[in-house]
Amino acid sequence: MASPWRIRSFASPLLICIAVVLITYNAILFSTNARLHSDLSTSSLHFHRTLSVSHSHKPRLFHTAVTASDSVYNTWQCRVMYYWFKKARESRVGSDMGGFTRILHSGKPDSFMGEIPTFVAQPLPDGTDQGYIVLNRPWAFVQWLQKANIPEEYILMAEPDHIIVKPIPNLSVDGQAAAFPFFYIEPQKYEPVLRKFFPEDRGPINTIDPIGNSPVIIEKKSLGKIAPTWMNISLAMKKDTDADKSFGWVLEMYAYAVASALHGVRSILHKNFMIQPPWDLEVGDKFIIHYTYGCDYTMEGKLTYGKIGEWRFDKRSYDNSPPPRNLPLPPKSVPESVVTLVTMVNEATANIPNWESSW
Numbered sequence: 001m002a003s004p005w006r007i008r009s010f011a012s013p014l015l016i017c018i019a020v021v022l023i024t025y026n027a028i029l030f031s032t033n034a035r036l037h038s039d040l041s042t043s044s045l046h047f048h049r050t051l052s053v054s055h056s057h058k059p060r061l062f063h064t065a066v067t068a069s070d071s072v073y074n075t076w077q078c079r080v081m082y083y084w085f086k087k088a089r090e091s092r093v094g095s096d097m098g099g100f101t102r103i104l105h106s107g108k109p110d111s112f113m114g115e116i117p118t119f120v121a122q123p124l125p126d127g128t129d130q131g132y133i134v135l136n137r138p139w140a141f142v143q144w145l146q147k148a149n150i151p152e153e154y155i156l157m158a159e160p161d162h163i164i165v166k167p168i169p170n171l172s173v174d175g176q177a178a179a180f181p182f183f184y185i186e187p188q189k190y191e192p193v194l195r196k197f198f199p200e201d202r203g204p205i206n207t208i209d210p211i212g213n214s215p216v217i218i219e220k221k222s223l224g225k226i227a228p229t230w231m232n233i234s235l236a237m238k239k240d241t242d243a244d245k246s247f248g249w250v251l252e253m254y255a256y257a258v259a260s261a262l263h264g265v266r267s268i269l270h271k272n273f274m275i276q277p278p279w280d281l282e283v284g285d286k287f288i289i290h291y292t293y294g295c296d297y298t299m300e301g302k303l304t305y306g307k308i309g310e311w312r313f314d315k316r317s318y319d320n321s322p323p324p325r326n327l328p329l330p331p332k333s334v335p336e337s338v339v340t341l342v343t344m345v346n347e348a349t350a351n352i353p354n355w356e357s358s359w
Contacts, residue, residue: 301333
């Protein structure tokens with residue numbers, strides 16, 4: 001993409017009007033449900049089979065989209081993420097990786113739009129997210145899908161704290177999405193709560209896949225149907241005391257999983273989609289490093305998770321300022337995944353112009 005997308009901001013009255021309508025969950029969701037397709041296969045193995053990917057196929061391009069605020073914390077992660085996206089895409093002829101967009105839900109342009117292709121989305125009206133800023137993610141996707149020109153037929157939903165290790169193939173197939181399974185998304189455990197949003201006539205509770213919205217590769221037309229429902233359910237869950245208490249910081253992930261199930265879109269589960277240091281020790285054949293957890297070690301290489309280590313890398317240490325160039329590498333005996341993570345952050349910061357002077 002040669003230049004960032006700059007999309008005209010919605011007029012404030014119109015935004016508020018739209019938001020009020022969208023927040024009216026019951027009316028919108030159940031009118032949507034009447035039109036949903038429910039022709040789900042009864043074979044779980046069909047949906048969750050391991051997919052063997054050939055790199056000799058004709059490319060099925062997907063567009064990578066990352067939602068972010070304009071905070072320093074989100075911005076430095078996006079810059080590192082985009083650096084490695086470009087390297088991965090350019091390293092393989094015939095790659096399925098197409099364009100890239102940072103969906104900036106701050107409502108106004110920032111100084112990095114010339115560096116990272118960016119769509120400016122409006123945030124939810126003040127107070128709507130109740131301090132849970134992640135609720136802006138589905139609303140931002142709704143705006144992007146409705147207003148932006150997206151030439152690819154597939155979308156990869158990713159996050160700022162993803163580092164792409166190698167080119168990602170289009171893992172989706174036959175109308176099914178491709179997603180990473182999260183061990184902490186447990187529909188069976190929370191069936192009584194989820195039935196408020198996924199009625200019994202929609203199918204068994206295991207129809208809801210153990211996924212979030214990222215990383216997910218999905219057909220653009222399917223995401224266009226899912227996104228408004230995802231947003232409405234996210235808002236409804238946040239307003240529901242039981243759901244808010246049960247799901248906490250992963251509430252929006254549950255909302256996406258439910259919305260996908262309501263629209264009859266199942267996911268092929270790919271454990272090799274990404275790793276999450278320090279728990280995953282080796283990169284292996286994985287495509288993404290997700291550095292959501294802190295990495296704390298003694299100088300002898302012993303993990304001290306939950307306690308600040310003598311050596312550490314934690315993205316939360318760089319909330320108000322970006323990590324400096326040339327971070328010290330981990331001590332010996334620290335797992336390959338952590339060494340690779342810090343090495344890749346260092347390469348990105350060393351090569352991104354004006355890294356330490358443009359904040």
